[in-house]
Amino acid sequence: MKFFIDTANLAQIKEAHDLGILDGVTTNPSLMAKEGTKGHQATLDHYKAICEIVDGDISAEVLATDFDTILEEGKVLAALHPNIVVKVPMIKDGLKAIKWFTDNGIKTNCTLVFSAGQAILAAKAGATYVSPFLGRVDDISWDGVQLIEQIADIYSVQRFTTQILAASIRSPLHIVKCAEAGAHVCTCPLDPILALLNHPLTDKGLATFVADAAKMRDVIEDAE
Ligand code: E4P
Numbered sequence: 001m002k003f004f005i006d007t008a009n010l011a012q013i014k015e016a017h018d019l020g021i022l023d024g025v026t027t028n029p030s031l032m033a034k035e036g037t038k039g040h041q042a043t044l045d046h047y048k049a050i051c052e053i054v055d056g057d058i059s060a061e062v063l064a065t066d067f068d069t070i071l072e073e074g075k076v077l078a079a080l081h082p083n084i085v086v087k088v089p090m091i092k093d094g095l096k097a098i099k100w101f102t103d104n105g106i107k108t109n110c111t112l113v114f115s116a117g118q119a120i121l122a123a124k125a126g127a128t129y130v131s132p133f134l135g136r137v138d139d140i141s142w143d144g145v146q147l148i149e150q151i152a153d154i155y156s157v158q159r160f161t162t163q164i165l166a167a168s169i170r171s172p173l174h175i176v177k178c179a180e181a182g183a184h185v186c187t188c189p190l191d192p193i194l195a196l197l198n199h200p201l202t203d204k205g206l207a208t209f210v211a212d213a214a215k216m217r218d219v220i221e222d223a224e
Contacts, residue, residue, distance in 0.1 A: 001178070001179045001183055001184060001185065001186055002023035002024065002056075002184065002185040002186070003016075003021050003022055003023050003024075003185075003186060003187075003188075003193065004022070004023060004024040004025055004026050004056075004057070004059075004165070004185055004186070004187035004188075005022060005024075005025050005026075005187065005188070005189070005190060005193070006025075006026045006027075006031070006167065006169070006187040006188050006189055007025070007027070007031055007189055007190065008027040008031040008032045008034065008035045008037065008046065008050070009031075009034075009035060010035075010049055010050070010053065012189075012190045013025055013050060013053050013054060014053055015190060016190055016193060017053055017054050019193075021193075022054060022056065023056045023057075023185070024054060024056035024057040024058060024059075024083075024185070024187075025050050025054050025056070025057075025058045025059065026058075026059040026087070026109070026131070026165070026167065026187040027047075027050070027058075027059060027060060027061065027087075028061050028087070028111065029061055029063060032046065032061075044076070044077075044080060047060045047077065047080055047081070047084065048080055048081065051080070051081040051083055051084070054083075055083070056083060057083055057085045057107065057128075057129075058081070058083050058084055058085065059084075059085045059086075059087040059109045059111075059129075060077045060080070060084050060085070060086065060087060061086075061087035061088075061089075061111065062074055062077070062086060062087065062088055062089075062097075065089065065091060065093060065094070066093050067093040067096050067097055070088060070093060070094060070097040071097055071100060071101075074086040074088070074097065074101055074106060074108075075106075078101075078106045078107075084107075085107040085108060085109045085128060085129065086101055086106055086107065086108050086109070087108070087109040087111050087131075088101070088108055088109070088110060088111065088127075089110075089111055089112045090110055090111065090112050090113050090118045090121070090122065094110070095110075095121055095122070095125050096125075098110055098122065098125040098126065098127050099125040099126060102125065102126030102127070102128075103126075107128040107129075108126075108127045108128050108129070109127065109128065109129040109130075109131055109165060110122035110125070110127040110129065110130045110131060110162075111131045111167070112131070112133065113130055113131055113132045113133065114132065114133060114136070114137060114147070115147070116147065116150045116151055116154055119132060119151040119154070119155075119162075119164075120154060120158075120160075122162060123155060123158070123160035123161075123162040126162070127162045128162065128163065129162065129163050129164075129165040129184075129185065130151070130162050130163070130164055130165060131165045131166075131167040131187075132144070132147050132148060132151060132164070132165075132166060132167065133167050133168035134147060134148055134166055134167070134168055134169065134174060134178070135167075135168035135169060135170040135174065136168045137168075138170070144168070144174070145174070145177040145178070145181060148164065148166050148177075148178055148181040148182075148183050149181040149182075151164055152164055152181050152182035152183065156182070163184035163185055164182070164183045164184050164185070165183070165184065165185040165186075165187055166178040166181075166183040166185065166186045166187070167187050169186060169187065169188035169189070169192055170192065171192055171195070172192050172195040172196045172198075174186075174188070174192065175188060175192055175193070175196060176196075
């Protein structure tokens with residue numbers, strides 16, 4: 001399973017990249033707005049800055065909701081860098097646009113997916129990635145992980161090649177469950193990724209090793 005970071009914050013992207021386990025980045029208009037990115041050129045420059053940090057797929061979302069403008073925006077985004085993936089919402093014009101981008105060699109990420117039916121449509125349109133938002137499904141008391149499992153089963157039976165990009169991740173357990181369910185990619189904020197590092201027995205074991213290492217050093221120094 002690939003790891004993408006779900007943020008437009010350059011410092012956090014750099015921190016995740018420096019861990020050596022980062023395969024890509026996803027952004028959305030809310031994450032871009034959070035970074036204070038305003039205006040067309042500043043937005044494009046921000047995407048370019050992300051591409052300079054991470055050598056992997058970078059999702060950049062269109063703002064339009066009608067077919068012609070989605071195409072217009074998507075072409076500009078795709079021309080920024082070969083790693084840009086045009087992120088398009090799961091709406092009728094978005095689906096048509098995904099098909100057009102696919103037919104014209106532009107990678108896409110179909111976003112705002114909340115059902116297996118929507119995931120089937122994204123795959124039929126040839127999306128590179130489909131983004132089921134499991135955290136938001138959990139938020140309304142449904143089972144987000146079950147949705148990932150269902151899409152993974154359908155894609156496997158139907159031999160769809162669209163990659164399942166599990167999104168809206170809230171916890172380290174979500175990441176583990178997505179890996180178990182067969183998601184191809186997991187995109188999450190930095191905190192759940194870092195939380196995967198933690199285990200009390202690791203802390204306890206390390207404290208003992210550090211203490212014993214100090215004793216070993218004392219023995220070596222006494223012998224010298
Ligand atoms: C990623 O592609 C999505 O935009 C993102 O994961 C949504 O996450 P949220 O539900 O935490 O806003």
